[in-house]
Amino acid sequence: MTNPVLKVRGLCKHFPVGGKQFVNAVNHVDLNISPGETLGMVGESGSGKSTIGRVILRLSEPTEGSIEFNGQDITHLPKSKVRPLRRDMQMVFQDPWSALNPRMRIRDLIAEPIKLHMPLSRSERHDRTEDLARRVNLSTSFLNRTPANLSGGQLQRVCIARAIATDPKLIVLDEPTSSLDMSVRAGILELLAEIREETKAAMLFISHDLGTVRMISDRIAVLYLGEVVEQGQAEALFETPAHPYTQALLSAHLPADPRIKVTRHVLGGEVPSPIALPPGCKFHTRCPVAIDRCSSVVPGTLTVPTGQEARCLRIPDGGNIIQRKEIA
């Protein structure tokens, strides 16, 4: 087995909110991403998806745990040592309108990471910029414009061009398509799939849209209240989800095709506050198959027959499967 590009162990991130209270955004997360692999990360708002993405790239400081990038422990590396590593780890943000400097031309925006990280002459840089623009299907006539003159889909293409400019080994994509119209979204996903084939870059794809994640990911991690409740191969996880939360989450997804029969279990209640986390299994307050023990015992990670790793106390007795109802 090849060494993972990214190895995260016991990652925690707590934000102080005053009065000695903390928002426990990320709690003891373990992740591996192999070279060329796409890990999809799903969860509802407040589940810590974006925070994990930022902490991994050291855009936020972790509270606990370790992050290993390319075999190197970067958890406590000083900022000045992290900067050169950014060549190999890039990020695409959710909102392309605020991710790009409005006063720079598209040409300079795409050339910026090349200028910072690659020892190229001016003309080589110029050529590479145009190549990158063409690669993301952006007409080179846009290069002399400023972001205000481009649409959201075009701006997101610029962001992707910037992210792949330095041939990174890892790209973190934080909801890259959720601020775009659905017709534009498909084009961006197609582009990302192509780029993954060509560059063999590992990707961490963060999204709350299950259809999108399924389409693009090799493996999937499901988050609930800052904890990975289930992780495994995309196909297995979608076909036979083991954790009750994964089952409920997947069943809440509505495929855009009326012929697909939807069977589902609708969860009651809402996500508890990450300031006062429930004891035991964090999902027990909404879990339809919870037993008394779930409110006191923190479940460990178990491997189920279909290969996923899930954290649920009911897996050994087979009580983890929720009965679903068909909707009319």
Add this chain to the structure above:
Amino acid sequence: MTLLEVEDLHTHFISRDIDNRVRIAKALNGVSFSLQAGRILGIVGETGAGKSLTAQSVVGLLRPPARIVAGSVRFEGRELTTMPPEDLNRIRGAEIAMVVQNPRTSLDPLTRVGDQLVRLHQIHSGGSLEMSRKRALEMMEAVGIPAPESRAKSWPHELSGGMAQRVLLAMALMNGPKLLIADEPTTGLDVTVQAQILDLLRDLVARFNMATMIITHDLGVVAHFCDDIAVMFGGSIVESGPVADVFAAPVHPYTRNLIGATPEQFQKGRARTLGGQPPDLYNLPPGCALQSRCEFATELCRTPVPNKEIAPTHFALCHFAGTLDEMKPKEARA
């Protein structure tokens, strides 16, 4: 029974530019549809297609520079577009109710939620305060708010997103509306909460036999919660019909692309991506608004477009509706 009949509605934004020349953005260009009691119509389309504007035009909530320049909106036979504001106010909030996208900004932050419900009932019913209070608690219970008595005393900022959306639904139901317009009712909510709200909405529609219009950009919501679909593009309804028919055999090129762009179709390898800018509403081309983005467009598309009948309830605004497969046989539908 037809409750709402919208016919050939045109809404324009009329303003003046810096040189004092009149500028007109043609935001709605001949929108027609009707709503029946007990049925749910889903309106989909990309940003700027005119979905929300259609709803605002119907209930008379347009603000200058937007105004209706032609067309009619008839609610139970009464014409709404020319109705005096006082009369319209008696209908809005009572017979026609609206639920909007952002529940937090739609509630009065300085009034307890129970009092907001009571206030709405008082304005329209004129009954006793006691009766309104009772009704408020009933409606809060109907939308699945646990412990309505104590929740009624909450302030809007104390509610979660899902709870606030339930309060808005309760508010919409206070005066027993015949028509419910929901503008992106679940867009800001998490998927598990979205499922709760949509289930609730559909139960309520069946229980109170309301005519309902859901505006959304999520085709999944339309596929599983609506009876009929209307697809909007460039201020027109380009295709409309029963959900099952339109999804099974879309005939307008835009609808085909839209459905083809969903992850489900994408996986099946039938992807057709449609790029391009939304049409410039200040400068619409003659004929079809989609012509610059459409792979089938010909000279004919620059002439006025007929609303072709595909089946008795299935219509498409395209010269070539129903004949696209013959034009490009390699794209034959499954």
